[in-house]
Amino acid sequence: MQYRRFGRTEQKLSVFSLGTMRLVQCPESVMEATIAAALDCGINHLETAQAYGNSEVRLGKVLAGSLQNRRDRLTITTKLVPTSNPGDLRAGLERSLDRLQLDRIDNFAFHGINLPEHLELVLGSNLQVMREAQLEGLVEHVGFSTHGSLEVILRAIATDEFDFVNLHYYYFNRRNQEAIARAAERDMGVFIISPADKGGMLYRPPDALKRLCEPLTPLEFGYRFLLANERIHTLSLGASIPSEVLTAVQTLDKSANVEEIARGLEKTCQAQLGGDRCSQCHACLPCPEDINIPEILRLRNLSLAYDMQEYGRYRYNMLENAGHWFPGSKGDKCTDCGECLPRCPEQLSIPDLLQDTHARLNRKPIRRLWE
Numbered sequence: 558m559q560y561r562r563f564g565r566t567e568q569k570l571s572v573f574s575l576g577t578m579r580l581v582q583c584p585e586s587v588m589e590a591t592i593a594a595a596l597d598c599g600i601n602h603l604e605t606a607q608a609y610g611n612s613e614v615r616l617g618k619v620l621a622g623s624l625q626n627r628r629d630r631l632t633i634t635t636k637l638v639p640t641s642n643p644g645d646l647r648a649g650l651e652r653s654l655d656r657l658q659l660d661r662i663d664n665f666a667f668h669g670i671n672l673p674e675h676l677e678l679v680l681g682s683n684l685q686v687m688r689e690a691q692l693e694g695l696v697e698h699v700g701f702s703t704h705g706s707l708e709v710i711l712r713a714i715a716t717d718e719f720d721f722v723n724l725h726y727y728y729f730n731r732r733n734q735e736a737i738a739r740a741a742e743r744d745m746g747v748f749i750i751s752p753a754d755k756g757g758m759l760y761r762p763p764d765a766l767k768r769l770c771e772p773l774t775p776l777e778f779g780y781r782f783l784l785a786n787e788r789i790h791t792l793s794l795g796a797s798i799p800s801e802v803l804t805a806v807q808t809l810d811k812s813a814n815v816e817e818i819a820r821g822l823e824k825t826c827q828a829q830l831g832g833d834r835c836s837q838c839h840a841c842l843p844c845p846e847d848i849n850i851p852e853i854l855r856l857r858n859l860s861l862a863y864d865m866q867e868y869g870r871y872r873y874n875m876l877e878n879a880g881h882w883f884p885g886s887k888g889d890k891c892t893d894c895g896e897c898l899p900r901c902p903e904q905l906s907i908p909d910l911l912q913d914t915h916a917r918l919n920r921k922p923i924r925r926l927w928e
Contacts, residue, residue: 558599559809561790564746566664566698566720568632572784573805574602574748576793581610583797589619594799596627598806602791604748605657606636606668607649613656621658633659634748636668636702636723639678646686654695665696666723671705671881676713684718700746704882707839710736714743721746726789727756728782728819729859732837732851741788749792752779753805758871760801763864769822773815777808781815826862833910834858834903841897841907849876849885850897850907857914866917873918888915 563570575595580588592603605612613635620628635657637649654662665687667679679701690696700721703710710724714736722740726733726749740747753760753776762775770778783789796802827834835854844850856873859865875883888911897907 558806559784560601561787563632563748563790564721564740565744566746568663568698568746570602570632570746570791571600572791572809573598573600573794573802574604574634574791575600575802576751576795577603577605577612577616578609579795579797581612581615585615585618587798588615589623591796591799591802592616592619593623594802595794595796596624596631598802600794600802600806601630602632602634604634604793606666607653607656608636608638608668613653617656617658628659632663633657634664634666635662636666638668639670639675639683641678643682643686646683647690650686650690650695661694662696664698664700664721665690666699666721667701669705669882670701670703670709670713671884673709673712675705675881676709676716679713680716680718702748702750704750707732707736711739714739714745717743719745721748723748723750723793725750725755726783727752728779728822729757729865730755730855732839737786737788746791747789749783749789751795752783752792754795755872757859757865758868761867763867765864769825769863770818773811773813773818776804777811778813778815778818780805780808781811781813782819784809785815822863826858829862830858832903833861833905835905835910836903838902840900840902844885845894845896846890846892847884847886848888848890848911850911852876852885853888853914854905854907854910856918857910860914860917869918870920873914874920887919888912889919 559572560569561572605616607613635653640646670676687696687699698720700719701713702723722745724733737747756779759776759779766775783792794805835858837851837855839851841850856869860869876885876887891908891911893908
């Protein structure tokens with residue numbers, strides 16, 4: 558296992574962290590075996606959230622049971638959503654401590670600073686609650702997780718109030734690259750959310766993507782691409798069985814030219830899409846119909862370039878069903894108003910591409926995992 562300094566927290570975290578969201582669906586024995594496998598491989602960071610069903614309760618049982626003698630070697634992160642009532646946040650923190658059976662949370666994250674108003678809540682009163690908890694020894698470090706826009710993330714980082722950030726960044730979605738650079742300037746820890754799943758469903762890749770990533774698997778390439786960036790400190794593993802932990806950790810022993818694979822992927826994308834390729838500049842926004850144009854065209858890019866249809870359908874059909882966690886309307890809501898057209902540097906026929914993507918990817922809506 559490799560370890561990296563988690564920014565100004567000074568924690569030495571394993572480059573893989575075990576996220577426990579998927580473990581809520583497992584039998585208790587499987588959950589315990591998966592956590593044990595992670596620790597045996599050298600993983601020293603476990604991450605959960607009060608919003609993940611009974612994840613805190615189940616993790617607390619393991620921490621008080623088989624992991625009791627290993628607690629001092631572990632870093633535990635949990636998360637709570639911002640609230641308009643500071644008393645509710647304090648009660649939530651105490652509830653997390655009780656469920657986890659801990660007297661201290663190493664890393665507390667505000668869960669889902671996705672909108673400007675979430676950041677305002679945190680800075681207005683929520684942060685003071687956590688500062689008091691730090692003085693009482695209940696919380697060691699405070700950070701935030703986000704599914705929000707780059708603009709919101711940069712604003713949160715610029716406050717210099719947070720020790721770490723959990724965010725989305727992958728080879729197939731590099732929108733938050735600037736946020737990682739800004740976080741590094743402020744010596745913040747950087748935790749990447751769900752690189753295997755949100756990063757492209759890389760655990761179940763199409764044959765076209767498999768060929769392009771050789772001699773690595775797409776999952777190995779995804780991990781290696783991220784870990785080549787020293788500003789990134791740890792990647793979340795959403796493992797639900799021990800073998801998924803082992804598969805990830807074995808990636809560290811593989812050798813391959815990640816840059817060469819990336820060049821091949823880029824060349825293929827350009828060849829397959831030609832003049833219809835969206836460069837993800839986001840200049841097309843805002844849309845008067847609140848259509849998430851860049852995300853929809855990103856999914857179209859991936860579907861056509863690498864045959865990532867399954868991933869495309871998975872993400873596309875979360876639109877209009879996940880609120881601020883994955884905002885925006887689907888492509889069929891386009892009224893052909895044309896406002897986006899003069900802003901697009903590639904001069905894409907955006908309304909036509911939106912309708913094309915909808916025809917390719919639209920399916921029945923799906924629920925989030927813990928629902």
